[in-house]
Amino acid sequence: MGSKKFFVTMVALVALLSLTALSSAANPPGFDDNEIRIGQWGPQTGPAAPWGSVARGSKLLFDIVNEEGGINGRKIKYFIRDDMYNPAQTSAVVKELVERQGVFAFVGGVGAACGMAVKDYLSKNKIVWVGPSAADDNFIEPLDPYLFAVYPLYNDEGSILAKYIVEKLKSTKIAMLYQNDAYGKDGLEGAKKRLATYKMQFVAEIPVEPTEKDLGSQILRLKNSGAETVMMFVGPTTAVIALKTSANVGFKPQWVSSNTLSDYPLMFKITGGLWEGVITGAFGEIPSSTTNKYMVKYREAAKRFAPQERWGTFYLAGLLFADPIVDALKRAGRNLSTESLLKALNSVKGHQTIGPPVTWTEKQHQGTDSVMIQKCGPNGSYIDLQGWTKNDLATWNK
Amino acid sequence: MKRDYYEDVQLFKSGVVLFWTSALLILLFTFPLYAPNYYIYLLNIIMVHMILAVGLNILAGSTGQISLGHAGFFAIGAYGTAMLMSTFHIPFLLAIVIAAFVAAFFGFILGLPALRLEGPYLAIASLGFGLTIMHIIGAMEIFGGRMGMKTPPLDLGIEQIGLSLPVTNDLQKYYLILVIAIIMVVGAVNILKTRVGRSFVAIRDSDIAAEVIGVNLTIYKTLAFAVSAFYAGIAGGLFGFILGFFDPFTFNMILSIMFLVMVVVGGLGTVSGSIMGATLITYLQYDLFKNIAEVPYFGKFMLYISDKWFTTVGLENFSSMAIGLIMIGIIIFEPLGMFGVWIRFKKYWMTWPF
Numbered sequence: 001m002g003s004k005k006f007f008v009t010m011v012a013l014v015a016l017l018s019l020t021a022l023s024s025a026a027n028p029p030g031f032d033d034n035e036i037r038i039g040q041w042g043p044q045t046g047p048a049a050p051w052g053s054v055a056r057g058s059k060l061l062f063d064i065v066n067e068e069g070g071i072n073g074r075k076i077k078y079f080i081r082d083d084m085y086n087p088a089q090t091s092a093v094v095k096e097l098v099e100r101q102g103v104f105a106f107v108g109g110v111g112a113a114c115g116m117a118v119k120d121y122l123s124k125n126k127i128v129w130v131g132p133s134a135a136d137d138n139f140i141e142p143l144d145p146y147l148f149a150v151y152p153l154y155n156d157e158g159s160i161l162a163k164y165i166v167e168k169l170k171s172t173k174i175a176m177l178y179q180n181d182a183y184g185k186d187g188l189e190g191a192k193k194r195l196a197t198y199k200m201q202f203v204a205e206i207p208v209e210p211t212e213k214d215l216g217s218q219i220l221r222l223k224n225s226g227a228e229t230v231m232m233f234v235g236p237t238t239a240v241i242a243l244k245t246s247a248n249v250g251f252k253p254q255w256v257s258s259n260t261l262s263d264y265p266l267m268f269k270i271t272g273g274l275w276e277g278v279i280t281g282a283f284g285e286i287p288s289s290t291t292n293k294y295m296v297k298y299r300e301a302a303k304r305f306a307p308q309e310r311w312g313t314f315y316l317a318g319l320l321f322a323d324p325i326v327d328a329l330k331r332a333g334r335n336l337s338t339e340s341l342l343k344a345l346n347s348v349k350g351h352q353t354i355g356p357p358v359t360w361t362e363k364q365h366q367g368t369d370s371v372m373i374q375k376c377g378p379n380g381s382y383i384d385l386q387g388w389t390k391n392d393l394a395t396w397n398k
Numbered sequence: 399m400k401r402d403y404y405e406d407v408q409l410f411k412s413g414v415v416l417f418w419t420s421a422l423l424i425l426l427f428t429f430p431l432y433a434p435n436y437y438i439y440l441l442n443i444i445m446v447h448m449i450l451a452v453g454l455n456i457l458a459g460s461t462g463q464i465s466l467g468h469a470g471f472f473a474i475g476a477y478g479t480a481m482l483m484s485t486f487h488i489p490f491l492l493a494i495v496i497a498a499f500v501a502a503f504f505g506f507i508l509g510l511p512a513l514r515l516e517g518p519y520l521a522i523a524s525l526g527f528g529l530t531i532m533h534i535i536g537a538m539e540i541f542g543g544r545m546g547m548k549t550p551p552l553d554l555g556i557e558q559i560g561l562s563l564p565v566t567n568d569l570q571k572y573y574l575i576l577v578i579a580i581i582m583v584v585g586a587v588n589i590l591k592t593r594v595g596r597s598f599v600a601i602r603d604s605d606i607a608a609e610v611i612g613v614n615l616t617i618y619k620t621l622a623f624a625v626s627a628f629y630a631g632i633a634g635g636l637f638g639f640i641l642g643f644f645d646p647f648t649f650n651m652i653l654s655i656m657f658l659v660m661v662v663v664g665g666l667g668t669v670s671g672s673i674m675g676a677t678l679i680t681y682l683q684y685d686l687f688k689n690i691a692e693v694p695y696f697g698k699f700m701l702y703i704s705d706k707w708f709t710t711v712g713l714e715n716f717s718s719m720a721i722g723l724i725m726i727g728i729i730i731f732e733p734l735g736m737f738g739v740w741i742r743f744k745k746y747w748m749t750w751p752f
Contacts, residue, residue: 182544
């Protein structure tokens with residue numbers, strides 16, 4: 001058959017093609033005269049979908065900025081990509097945004113594992129990443145020149161909450177229920193360090209696996225320890241089970257939780273009202289605040305741009321994680337470059353809107369050590385207990 | 399017309415097949431020259447899914463045993479390879495094979511209940527297996543617990559004799575995965591043509607009849623699980639290095655389901671079907687559906703639909719819906735999957751233009 005001849009011709013053709021073809025290596029630029037392209041990944045579907053509102057919250061901020069005329073004459077073009085909380089997909093969407101769309105910077109980004117999967121890639125490609133919505137020591141240590149963190153560390157929060165319990169609640173019998181992973185252990189470590197300064201100890205330290213569904217024995221141990229106050233660094237499901245189990249056995253301590261459970265309307269609903277009275281740390285001002293002018297402005301804007309969204313904690317997180325980059329972009333000026341943005345970010349000092357005051361220097365990219373303390377009131381409303389509080393025991397900023 | 403057995407088992411049935419196979423191989427080997435880097439990453443993922451789908455198809459398609467736990471074997475491959483390399487300093491190629499054999503062993507274990515379970519019951523058992531593996535790994539500190547683990551630097555050389563052959567970027571990984579994928583695919587084609595493969599098919603068609611004609615059900619059913627898990631193990635080992643970092647929840651239940659979708663959409667019981675299915679589904683899931691809003695005209699239309707009818711996350715749900723619709727469509731209109739479409743296409747053009 002004549003296919004042999006054809007075959008040889010084809011091979012020659014393909015070989016020729018491959019010799020002449022040029023591979024385009026450079027990524028498209030992240031901005032032009034009219035727009036700056038910013039991206040974020042976040043689970044819009046899949047098991048972690050409730051946290052997807054973070055990415056949509058950032059959208060509101062950029063909508064507001066664009067409505068006000070953009071930044072130095074450039075509008076922000078914002079891309080949200082659903083990664084289903086799966087690091088493989090995070091890598092894919094981030095690479096696609098950087099190499100095909102040309103993205104200048106990333107903001108937010110839910111999930112420590114998802115962030116870790118793309119961290120090295122981003123800094124290798126000199127893409128700025130501001131405000132990962134997860135606290136992970138690997139994000140700040142060792143210093144990554146392109147990564148700027150906003151989220152308060154759990155260690156600091158544990159310490160601040162413990163101080164509040166001892167000094168304000170005057171509680172002497174404190175116990176801790178913590179998730180057996182980096183999140184829970186960091187909180188435990190911070191709280192223990194704080195208690196040590198008062199020469200105190202937890203009356204019980206009880207680990208819990210995030211997948212455990214029966215907390216009967218743990219709650220009984222907490223009850224038998226005689227604890228008046230129980231700190232908890234756990235996930236939402238565990239918290240719900242813990243509160244319901246305690247109610248069943250008649251154990252009524254003061255619960256104090258980390259900021260991960262500060263979405264009161266949600267927690268109030270899924271605990272069937274048991275969340276009322278729980279004290280938590282918080283990474284943002286209370287959503288119903290009328291005194292914070294930014295909160296008022298954003299809330300009004302949300303009514304126009306995103307009326308379908310629930311005005312909740314995680315949606316707000318998207319605003320406050322992305323906030324510092326808008327400020328830095330403004331200061332970087334019309335003559336924009338990655339270097340000028342980095343310079344502006346490295347000189348952010350005490351920047352504050354609805355989140356903690358954020359300060360970055362060239363040597364320190366963890367933006368804050370502060371949390372607020374709030375309490376859940378009737379029907380999942382917010383009560384302010386204590387404003388922005390620094391952790392004087394923090395070691396990372398020394 | 400086939401005249402003897404050897405014509406049936408040869409790899410290339412005709413010069414035409416040989417020609418197109420070579421053309422495809424040349425295209426694949428030269429692909430990085432004309433594709434942007436982003437596609438290399440996508441292709442790496444596609445090839446890894448392909449290896450897994452080919453393996454899963456041996457089990458689900460050829461032997462007729464359903465598995466919803468393949469993310470578990472995938473995880474064993476990923477964790478095993480990374481652990482063997484970082485803790486025991488075993489060279490990559492050996493580590494990935496050992497990890498795959500560990501996965502195969504677990505496959506054998508899962509195969510034991512399969513001797514008594516069928517259909518939905520087996521699906522539930524395997525689903526349980528996949529979920530359990532995820533949680534066991536998550537609870538063990540040596541595997542990095544819930545915080546996940548970073549893969550060691552990928553080096554094809556042998557550390558002990560000072561030979562170093564580092565594989566660092568996506569492009570080098572591409573060639574590594576491509577070579578392994580070709581070996582695995584050829585391996586699968588061969589398995590299905592041997593006595594073992596025919597026994598698998600006999601079990602699928604009727605296990606009682608198979609037993610009557612002398613197929614040992616205990617051996618062959620567990621073997622099918624082991625082979626399939628071996629493929630998943632190899633795929634997992636490579637997958638870990640594509641990511642560079644993974645945690646237990648990377649290998650969740652949705653992943654197992656997507657693997658099965660690839661096999662069903664591609665075509666049950668065929669190697670080329672698995673390849674087509676893995677390629678299509680991975681491309682849709684990782685690329686097209688992510689960018690649906692930026693597709694000209696259609697994207698605008700979808701945004702409009704989503705604003706009008708869907709929930710807040712709107713358009714993002716489109717991905718799951720579309721994949722679901724594809725599945726339903728395949729089952730109703732084309733039970734042989736993409737492979738069936740391909741056969742019809744081939745038949746049509748065979749007699750063209752008459």
